[in-house]
Amino acid sequence: MTHxxxxxxxxxxxxxxxxxxxxxxxxxxxIVRDHSHRGFWTPHTTTDQATHQDLIEAARKDVLNHLQMVIQCAETVAYAIEQDRQRQPNKPTE
Known part of the structure; x- marks a missing residue:
């Protein structure tokens, strides 16, 4: 491969x-903009007296699922770059 x-x-x-x-x-x-107030999570639940299960579902829907997806995508990009660099002959790693 050329320089x-x-x-x-x-x-x-x-x-x-x-x-x-x-x-x-x-x-x-x-997530901070849509699901927090002054740095604290504000769950979107159907009732003011949310159960622990309501909070878990809201946490997954509001925050966790979105973060997991975007982090997995970033990890996939990083992995693909690492694999591509390993396939390049005589290419030192940084």
């Missing part, structure tokens, strides 16, 4: 991981 091609791939890797991490940060910001 120019390697440099181009490295730049693409940086763009990909940056975009993936930006998605994580944006999701966190969206």
């Amino acid at each position: 120019d091609r390697t440099t181009q791939n490295d730049q693409l890797y940086r763009y990909e991981i940056t975009a993936a991490m930006n998605a994580v940060v944006r999701t966190c910001a969206d």
Whole structure:
């Protein structure tokens, strides 16, 4: 692989991981904006006297599922980059 091609791939890797991490940060910001007040989670439940099960369901729906999905996507991007770098001959890791 030529030096120019390697440099181009490295730049693409940086763009990909940056975009993936930006998605994580944006999701966190969206969750804070939509599901908190002054830094504390405000669950969206159907009743003021929510049971522990209501709170668990709200936590999953409001926060956990969104975070898990975006984190898994970022991990997938990172893994794909690592695998691609390993396939490149004579490419030192950073």
